[in-house]
Amino acid sequence: MSFDVQELLRRQAQWQKSRRALSWPEKIRMAEEIRESIKMLRSVPPEDLPEKHQPHPPTSPAE
């Protein structure tokens, strides 16, 4: 199965831009939701965040 990431990103960008056509009050409400999400993320202690993806396993100094 081929998966065109560029096409996915293009559609995503188009979808994001389509929100420009929303009414100003609707966009303000969305901004409020974005802001609450940011505040919530900032309030999570670092140890409770999911582990960062490690692209390469750490190398042991003994190796």
Add this chain to the structure above:
Amino acid sequence: MLNAMKDSGVIADYALFGAVAQMRYTEPVATLDADVLVEVPSAGGLNPLAAIYEFCADRGYQPEGEAVRVGAWPVQFIPVFSPLTQEALQQAETADFEGVPFRVVRADHLAVIALSVGRAKDWARILALLESGSVTRDEIASLAKRHGLSDAWQRFEARFPDEF
């Protein structure tokens, strides 16, 4: 509240600017507070915003850091601080927000105020306004020139020559 503040004479005029104003033209953006440009009638006092804070406190709106919490938003009041912001306030548009008229800074002034501040997020704001078609490069160049910001505009154009 802003209209009541103006009617009471605490402020001579106001206009929303920053990200909340930008969202009239662009897609929603992340912002933590709402910025309001204000003209205070008596600028002689040590704190030109004291009357505003007092007006807000009398109506139950409490300070939150440098801002005042109004409903869901910390509102930051910023006195006009340059000929550019003075002009932006004078030429602000009246926009309808669900039946309530709000004074809002125009897109070209938003772009040139962002240009004058010049942080990365301000340049992103200019790009977003250009992309929305609410302002053209020529309009920004003309306004920037009038306010002595041609160099800043040239730097922006050199950095982003092809976008929009």
